[in-house]
Amino acid sequence: MAQAWFATGPDGLDDWELREVDVPAPAAGEVTIRVHAIGMNPADYKYPTRPDASFPFPLGYEVSGEITALGPDAEIGSGHANIGDEVLAFRLRGGYATEVTIPAEKAFAKPATVTQPEAANLFLAGATAAELLELSGAGRGDTVLFHAASGAVGVSFLQQAAVRGVRVVGTASERNADVVRRYGGIPIAYGPGLIDRAKDAAGGAAFVASLDGVGTDEAIDVSLALIEDRKRIITIVRRDLESEGIVAIGGMLPASAAFRDAVRGELVDLARRGLLEVPVARTYPFADAVEAARFLKEGHPGGKLALLT
Structure with a gap:
């Protein structure tokens, strides 16, 4: 038994x-x-x-x-x-x-x-992060915004983005800013003035995508202000925003499930090579x-x- x-x-x-x-x-x-x-x-x-x-x-x-x-x-x-x-x-x-x-x-x-x-x-956090990165369309030299970058999905995203040469500006509390730095991101605090802090952190580069791991109205509003193409705003929290053109993903959705199954071997290989902890x-x-x-x-x-x- x-x-x-x-x-x-x-x-x-x-x-x-x-x-x-x-x-x-x-x-x-x-x-x-x-x-x-x-x-x-x-x-x-x-x-x-x-x-x-x-x-x-x-x-x-x-x-x-x-x-x-x-x-x-x-x-x-x-x-x-x-x-x-x-x-x-x-x-x-x-x-x-x-x-x-x-x-x-x-x-x-x-x-x-x-x-x-x-x-x-x-796997769960890693596959979620991999799907966010894939749907972002970001490539080497591009800059993306990640809301809640010090969380489990955010930390995996930071590492996978670094492998692809994607620069990440990530929101976090002040006490977790070092977590974002440790994994290669540029930390910014959430709260009033977030749009300006994001632009400053990007150093003049345009954001090609915004990834939402927290689901707050602030995160969505900032994403809408910075990203023109709503298909490049992707959330793992807010399924209610799909009618507004924002992309929502989740393990219960067939497309997400298929992608996450397919990426498992790649995640194991990254971990084996010491590129994903x-x-x-x-x-x-x-x-x-x-x-x-x-x-x-x-x-x-x-x-x-x-x-x-």
Whole structure:
């Protein structure tokens, strides 16, 4: 028997429950993973509260661990694998578990230089950032604006943009300005006067895109003031703005899902080469998932969180 966390109702963390579950043996094209670390994301507590959620709702979307069983003809996303190999996996349902059986193509070989908590947090934020960068259309020498650049998606975006030679002006609180600098961005504080600060930071260069990771009216208003082509204003928060021509992306949307699946191998390679790191702020025991999720929801983690089994 394994253990797994479920949301049993739509009322948030009070409805989370730890249960014992049977883990099926892997069928053809499947793999069983003994989970060592679980990546934590806002989607973990947001999706069970959606109107279309059904219960019990299995929690968690990305993990790292080691292969304990392979089904017939199973080949992971990065190629051949053996029992005992360390892997990370993404876009699964029910990752808050001590063991999972999943489609083998969702798993990728874990680089030896990446820790289990880092690996468990690589894909969701990294794939979101990669999609933002792709849709921005920015290339070498271009300048973009990123709202909430010190967050998990922002930090991944900064690193991926640096690989492409894209310059990023990023909003952040004063206490997080050094995070933006550390990963190659130009930090500016949000608040009154943001448009002028953004222009000054760009040094006369035009912004080719604005990426929104926070969803505030200020972020949207500034983006509209600086970017003429609304298809170059892309948000991961405000689906309500699509009618105004602003592009909204999210893992539940088919186009986003397809892109994020396709980019997984590239993200692993960047991590293997030391070009993409995942700052982990805290780890929690698996049994403390509710406490960890509450901190993620209400606090300022300053990096990713992981559950350890």
